[in-house]
Amino acid sequence: MPKPETDPTTQLDLRVDRSSPVPLYFQLSQQLEAAIEHGSLTPGSLLGNEIELAARLGLSRPTVRQAIQSLVDKGLLVRRRGVGTQVVHSQVKRPLELSSLFDDLEAAGQRPATTVLLNTVVAASAEIAAALAVAEGSEVHRVERLRLAHGEPMAYLCNHLPSGLLDLDTGQLEATGLYRLMRAAGITLHSARQSIGARAAVPAEAERLAEEEGAPLLTMQRTTFDDTGRAVEFGDHIYRPTRYSFEFQLLVRP
């Protein structure tokens, strides 16, 4: 008995352009991802097997597997031996990424504003030197910023960067986020180590953020590394918890 036709990918207009410089597996994964987001591939639906999909597109099976695997890694698909490949139910919206507060706010439509309070070179304290793996007392950039949304202060951001890594223009810092400037300067961000906590506001912090002394604050320290393993940034940030919280999705490593 022939199997009933239930492969939802047959309903899709999947095709690849072999003259494009975009890798074939990437073209396919993008189209599948778009179909999932658009709703053409409904959650729970079983994709047809890889061999048939490869034949239909004129691709080899490893290439199709690579496309599917990239979506599995993103959490959009689940593969089960002996069963098949399924679209995951429920929303997978924002996988955790190394996002800047600036990008977060912009994505939320909040039109963030930044006031640069300080942008100078200082001698590294013991703590900063340890975080950035530079000699204590050596020159580092220090940037202090106040981030506002809707005219209200939202966070106080203090960052230190190794000297000579990047030209930090105050105007640019007020127009965009630090990470964008670093990427634009050719720095390939690789990983970051974060610590998120909470504590009571001391008087200076309270005043900067328009809070009461002793008010709860959300804190984050982060050291960011580029792909050569250099520490490229150490941030000590304070957020008003009534205005901001950390929201993210994470995937369980298989």
Next chain:
Amino acid sequence: MPKPETDPTTQLDLRVDRSSPVPLYFQLSQQLEAAIEHGSLTPGSLLGNEIELAARLGLSRPTVRQAIQSLVDKGLLVRRRGVGTQVVHSQVKRPLELSSLFDDLEAAGQRPATTVLLNTVVAASAEIAAALAVAEGSEVHRVERLRLAHGEPMAYLCNHLPSGLLDLDTGQLEATGLYRLMRAAGITLHSARQSIGARAAVPAEAERLAEEEGAPLLTMQRTTFDDTGRAVEFGDHIYRPTRYSFEFQLLVRP
């Protein structure tokens, strides 16, 4: 002129066991990871090219690539076109994972203790029903626990689970973490959506955690999904920020 021998993998005793049920690429990636952790492969060192490594081990290039790629995904290696594969500098210790507080504490050698305050079935409130995607008023498990370390309260954990998913034994809940029980029950955790914030303690919370009223607290809400997309758990947790903070490493998605 022959290239000078600088491939550090030639110094390693790499070998694969073809009679083992463990995949060849996995055997190789484990050995490379062990060499990196052990220091035999020093940060920044350039691995020899894939073809030679494959030939030396009697493997095909795709298999070697798969092994290397898994370590790239873990953040231990960096590949550059035209250059080679390098061991990343600096520590990559704990990539972010869906960890339970119990596991976190145990890993830190803190011998966590748990007191189950409540373990019962209740009707789902609107908030709980929405988080778990069940009907409002339907039966759900409610578990309230106090987590202690060194005899001091550290966190108050309130969790809701869909009814019938899991038998929640109070004794087991005091001996281990909720996630371990779920995994042991055959539930494959897939993803979670988290929100981390802060607020002031209300009187009831202050008393439970031995804090003052108004003291800053670290909060976390989390909905966990299994690989079929079902919400399997909703947690509302409160931490004493003087005793606990969220520490994790994250990788930049390429």
Next chain:
DNA sequence: GAGTGGTCTAGACCACTGT
């Protein structure tokens, strides 16, 4: 037993990097 994904091979050509 039929169908699926998981693994593996032995090649090939291309794109990019650094000399």
Next chain:
DNA sequence: CAGTGGTCTAGACCACTCT
């Protein structure tokens, strides 16, 4: 220019799940 990783092919066999 030589050497590297990035992509791709056309097969093969195995392990697992479900009926």
